[in-house]
Amino acid sequence: MSxxxxxxxxxxxxxxxxxxxxxxxxxxxxxxxxxxxxxxRKITRTxxxxxxxxxxxxxxxxxxxxxxxxxxxxxxxxxxxxxGKGKIEAMVSGSALYKVNIRIAALSAAKWKxxxxxxxxxxxxxxxxxxxxxxxxxxxxxxxxxQGLFPRPADIDLNCDxxxxxxxxxxxxxxxxxVGARLDERPELLFLLRKVDHEELISAKLEFQTAxxxxxxxxxxxxxxxxxxxxxxxxxxxxxxxKTVRRKSAHSPGKGTTAAxxxxxxxxxxxxxxxxxxxxxxxxxxxxxTRSQFAALLGVSPQTVANWESRRGRxxxxxxxxxxxxxxxxxx
Numbered sequence: 194m195s196x197x198x199x200x201x202x203x204x205x206x207x208x209x210x211x212x213x214x215x216x217x218x219x220x221x222x223x224x225x226x227x228x229x230x231x232x233x234r235k236i237t238r239t240x241x242x243x244x245x246x247x248x249x250x251x252x253x254x255x256x257x258x259x260x261x262x263x264x265x266x267x268x269x270x271x272x273x274x275x276x277g278k279g280k281i282e283a284m285v286s287g288s289a290l291y292k293v294n295i296r297i298a299a300l301s302a303a304k305w306k307x308x309x310x311x312x313x314x315x316x317x318x319x320x321x322x323x324x325x326x327x328x329x330x331x332x333x334x335x336x337x338x339x340q341g342l343f344p345r346p347a348d349i350d351l352n353c354d355x356x357x358x359x360x361x362x363x364x365x366x367x368x369x370x371x372v373g374a375r376l377d378e379r380p381e382l383l384f385l386l387r388k389v390d391h392e393e394l395i396s397a398k399l400e401f402q403t404a405x406x407x408x409x410x411x412x413x414x415x416x417x418x419x420x421x422x423x424x425x426x427x428x429x430x431x432x433x434x435x436k437t438v439r440r441k442s443a444h445s446p447g448k449g450t451t452a453a454x455x456x457x458x459x460x461x462x463x464x465x466x467x468x469x470x471x472x473x474x475x476x477x478x479x480x481x482x483t484r485s486q487f488a489a490l491l492g493v494s495p496q497t498v499a500n501w502e503s504r505r506g507r508x509x510x511x512x513x514x515x516x517x518x519x520x521x522x523x524x525x
Contacts, residue, residue, distance in 0.1 A: 208270070208287070208288075211286070212270070212272050212286030215272075215290045216228075216272050216273065216284070216290075219284075224273070225275070226272070226273050227274055227275055228272050228273060228274070229269070229271040229274050229374050229375065230269060231269070231374060236263065236267065236370050236373060236374055237373040238377055239376075239377045240324075240332065241373075241376040241380035242373040242377035244336045244343070245343065245373040245376050245383070246373040248336065248338060248343040249343075249369055251338055252345075254346055254361075255346065255361065255369075258366055259361070259366045259369065259370070261362075261363035261366050262363050262365070263366075263367075263370060265287075265363055265366070266367040266368075266370040266371050266374070270285050270286045270287065270367055271284075271285055271286075271367050271368060271371040272284045272285065272286055272290070274368060274371045274372070276372065276375060276382040277386075278388050279296060279297050279298070279299055279386065279387075280295065280386075281293075281295040281368060281386070282294055282295075283368040283371065285353075285364040285367055285368060287355060287364055289355075291353055291354055291355045291364050292353070292354050293352070293353045293364055293365055293368045294353075295350065295351055295352070295365070295368065295369075296349070296350040297344050297350075297386050297387065298344065298347075298348040298349075299388035300342060300387040300389050304340055304341075305389050308334060308335060308341065308342065308394070309393060309394060311334045312334055312335070312394050315330075315331050322391060322394060323381055323391075342383055342384070342389075343383075351365050352365075353365050395492070465519055466515070466519040466521075466522040466523075468501075468508040468510050468515060468518055469504075469505075469506060469507055469508060470501055470502045470503060470506075470508070473498070473501050473502055473508075473518070474502045476521060476522055477502075480521070484498045484499055490517075490521065491518065491521070492517065493514065
């Protein structure tokens with residue numbers, strides 16, 4: 194029975210039970226269900242989640258409507274939330290199970306280039322970036338409300354199949370807060386949402402791009418400048434000039450060295466570097482470098498080097514990192 198045209202009240206527990214049954218049916222049909230579960234009153238707990246919510250609450254059009262979704266996301270009404278390239282798909286339990294679709298425009302090439310340029314050389318590893326453990330300057334660049342990664346209202350298209358006439362109904366608001374909670378767990382999804390690759394922010398790639406903007410002498414000059422500034426060796430991507438090697442006569446001082454022994458020595462030198470904690474420590478000490486200097490040479494953070502050196506057994510490293518270690522190894 195209803196009163197005054199309003200539907201009869203249904204408790205949150207009853208709504209959640211009904212939604213759980215509906216989601217179970219969808220799961221059996223092949224949907225990978227990804228609910229939002231909030232522990233306690235605080236919706237977000239990390240840098241990325243907090244920054245997302247603060248960003249949305251800056252805009253007047255959103256600030257007046259977002260609070261309606263807080264209760265919904267806290268009580269577990271966001272039954273499913275999936276983030277993909279430029280889209281958020283969700284299901285929210287209300288008087289029925291509603292579908293929410295949010296489209297996010299890709300970050301413009303100009304803005305992404307600007308972010309990369311300002312972060313060049315300041316981010317040492319993906320782990321540092323995703324944990325938000327960088328300088329306030331870097332994180333300010335990434336989360337800038339105008340030039341950063343977060344979308345502005347004009348970049349966001351909201352849609353919910355509930356009967357509410359407003360674009361941002363409480364179900365949509367709950368999903369937007371749910372995105373913040375999801376970024377707590379997987380901050381890399383923000384980059385996926387804006388259709389950019391977070392690995393492009395890592396200093397090793399950016400330093401290479403910065404050093405190679407010119408050609409020939411300009412690139413080599415950039416490498417030399419970096420070496421003098423930081424006191425490290427920068428790998429020169431210019432192939433070395435081929436040297437003319439004169440064949441020694443049989444009576445020369447090196448006649449005792451056989452061709453077979455030379456081949457064996459060259460083969461041994463070209464052997465790929467086996468990355469273990471001990472071998473990395475040995476390689477760093479052979480070059481008489483601190484961890485900070487060695488990290489800068491490889492394009493990683495000093496903490497990453499420390500983590501490597503503390504490990505036992507063979508390390509599983511990215512191919513670009515292993516290649517960098519091999520180059521340093523061969524130059525010894």
